[in-house]
Amino acid sequence: MSDCLFCKIVEGKIPSAKVYEDDDMLAFKDIAPARPVHVLLIPKKHITSLATLAADDAGVLGRMLARANAIAVEQGSPDGFRVIINTGRVGQQEVPHLHIHIVGGPEPVGPMLKRI
Ligand code: AMP
Numbered sequence: 001m002s003d004c005l006f007c008k009i010v011e012g013k014i015p016s017a018k019v020y021e022d023d024d025m026l027a028f029k030d031i032a033p034a035r036p037v038h039v040l041l042i043p044k045k046h047i048t049s050l051a052t053l054a055a056d057d058a059g060v061l062g063r064m065l066a067r068a069n070a071i072a073v074e075q076g077s078p079d080g081f082r083v084i085i086n087t088g089r090v091g092q093q094e095v096p097h098l099h100i101h102i103v104g105g106p107e108p109v110g111p112m113l114k115r116i
C-alpha cells in the first residue's frame with residue numbers, strides 16, 4: 001500500500017530503529033515509547049488490522065507471536081512483557097497496518113495501559 005506509513009518503513013522509505021527482521025516480519029522501536037521497552041512488530045505484507053485478516057494470514061501472526069519473547073528479552077525485558085494489538089475505531093488503532101506492541105522493561109509495566 002503506497003500511502004501506508006508502516007509499508008513505507010518496510011520498504012525503507014521511512015527510517016526506523018530496526019530490532020528484528022526476517023522474510024515476513026519487521027520489528028522496530030516505537031517512536032514514542034510508553035515503557036522502557038516498546039517495540040512494534042509488523043507483518044511485511046500489508047494487513048490493515050485484526051478485523052481484516054485473510055484466512056492465510058494466521059500463519060504469519062502465529063510466527064510473530066512466537067518471536068515476541070526473544071525480541072523482548074533482547075531489548076531489555078527478560079522476565080515477561082505485554083502485547084497489545086489496537087484494532088479499529090473502538091480499539092483506537094492509529095496506524096492502519098497491523099502491529100503488535102511489545103511493551104516491557106526491567107520493571108513491571110503496571111496496570112492495563114490507558115493508551116499506547
Ligand atoms: P496504534 O495506536 O496502535 O495504531 O499505534 C501506533 C504506534 O505507532 C504509536 O505507538 C506511535 O508512537 C507509533 N509510531 C507512529 N509513527 C511511527 C514511526 N515513524 N516509527 C515508529 N513508531 C511510530
Ligand code: ZN
Pocket residue numbers: 001004005006007008045046047096097
Ligand atoms: Zn501497510
